[in-house]
Amino acid sequence: MIRFENVNKKYGNSVILDDLNFNIEAGEFVVLIGPSGCGKTTTLKSINRLIKPDQGKIFVNGQEISQVNPVKLRRKIGYVIQQIGLFPNMTIEQNIGVVPKRLKYDKKEIQKITRDLMEMVDMSYEEYAHKYPSELSGGQQQRIGVLRALAASPPIVLMDEPFGALDPMTRATLQKEIANLHKKLKKTIVFVTHDMNEALDLADKIVFMEHGKIVQMATPEEMLANPASPLIRDFMRKSALAADTLNLTAADFLSANVISVQKKKSIRECTDLMARHHIDSLVIKNEDQTYAGVVTIKDIKKHGKSSGVIGEIEPYQNITSDILENAKDSFDKLYSSGDNYVVVLNNDQTIAGIITKTSMATAMADTLWGDMQ
């Protein structure tokens, strides 16, 4: 479908594309990846002649593209860019209809295409078609950016870091959507990214580039199993690490060094304990060592008397986490609750430790950069 033959490109003295040769089959989802300046974007843009190579030939659908009128060529190749580039002066429907209109589709047909495409990404035609891009969120805008590229059903779609500017949540959703669209529509997609996870998730084939050359072109499985260079392994490792954090549990982040007392402890002893450890709350245990709650110095002051035992004060029900709970859920609890820490409980409801913001940061650093000790 797309073939590069000895393609070269220089800017001044620096070589951007160094004798590129490769082939992309029809219906393939190919992801170009590599460090910045490796030539991935230049490669992409030379497919629709936004960049003209110095030497070599590029064939699209058997035709050598330097012989094809660039305007005609581009109308048969969808194009999505990172900055989205929806025309702010046109409505959503007009934006999606840009290419069909130029290919002389009639109005009804354009409307139908718009409606069908919007349905595919769960955006209501009635609600959004007549809005302007500035009235949409970034994620919605880029959905429309993708739809615009698909509108004239081009066999090929080029995507230049399309999700690079989106927040992680939106990016994940759009990745899923683009994977579905690819499955459904069987387009040939060439996709540039610098995010290895994205490449591994989406690609049929990954093309890893460095210094204008292809270092490895392989399926994700093959690349994971046999990375062709240390740099690729490095890319893989970083993304694997990032993926690993998803499997961390509360146990990985807790600090076991927690001051807890039994209910029968006298209040005076408790305040001494707090003063000695410079803390302003204590975790309270029942007689059977199970978690009862938390008492703060304020609670004690409110209570008024320093005689008696700590069990007389109604403990505060601090948020808790199960020790096997996904770490991210624990963090979410910590941030949304307003409590100073999460009490992590073992299966038998005894206290395993607490997660504070500090313990979380320390553990996070350990995972990313190795043992901090």
Place this chain on the structure above:
Amino acid sequence: MDASIVLEHLYLVAMTVIFSVIVGLPIGVLAYLKPSVRKIVLWSVELLQTIPALALLGLIIIALGPGKMTVITGLVLYSLLPIVHNTFVGLESVDSGIKEAGKGMGLTQLDRLISVEIPLAFPMIFTGIRIATVTTVGVAVFATSVGGGGLGKVIYQGIRTQNMNLIVSGTVSLMIMAVLFDVLMIWINRRLAKGTRNQAF
């Protein structure tokens, strides 16, 4: 034509610019601080610009009689717009984070204005002053119609007597003056802008 006429013209321009800044800057600050009068203030200075320069001078002559005072008053009214406008816009577009930081540190409104907001808005304000200066060089040719002298006198005389040399020499002096002011003030502004950048970070 001799140097004294050029100097006369320069004098008119200089006085105009000085007084426009003295009057325009506070008005711009007022428009920034008091949203209630903002619209009317900005609208009034814009309205002043719709009155033909010559007519404005003609009206002032009635109040003040012919002479340099008339010319300068008229030109000041005429050059208020860029100064007021740029002062307002410049202050308005100072980063809200910086303004908040000033507030957070307990600076009073006046303190913030003088030590933070005006210095940061100054390149923009100075651009307004530059536009006013260059425009004034041109508009000041009308001075001669109300007895204010300057290069306009030479040009008018040239037109009346169909003396191309006079017209050209008057015009060229005028152009050189305008371009010199423009270039010089752009240069100054660049240096000043560098200064505020260093202060800000």
Place this chain on the structure above:
Amino acid sequence: MSFFETYGDRLITAFQIHLFYVLTSVVIGFVIALLLGILLSRVPQYAKVVMPLLSVFQTIPGIVFIGILFLYLGMIPATVISALAVYAIFPILKNTYTGLLDVKKEYIEAAKGCGMTPLQTLIEVELPLASPSIITGLRMSTIYTVSWAVLAAMIGLGGLGEFIYIGIASNNDQLILAGAIPSAIMAIILSLLIDVLRRAVVPKGIRSVK
């Protein structure tokens, strides 16, 4: 007896002549400026030289242009109109050029990527996005032109300037006001009309963006 009985007819004629000068010269200036602005925006490397040169010429006072043209063309309306048109060009040209240059590259790349021809990109993407800036230039030009058109009277070609010149010469404030007020009103009405035009021309989607 009253001012209007004496001058009413002459004032109306002068207003009409003044308006005629303004409209013709702004229209001519607008067309030239738009074309020139588009042309220059295609070749920014030349524009970098041409634009400063033009702004130097802009410092020539209107009087000079009218004066010189008067010497060559004589006392005909074409003298005033061409001089005013030259003046009307500058602000529109400058705003067209910067407006077009300020259109973000991503839109032009997207347009190319969608297979738009350069002309389609210009008409459907660049000009609509530059329209707020272009209209602002038109507004400035129009207000200036109303003011400069006063100079027509200097070479005996009528318009509201006639009242102002005579008024100044005879120290008659009524006459000066009779020239000044209608011309200010003309400038205000024309700029309001241009604001209406702006609403019609500037695409809805970019109005809030500016």
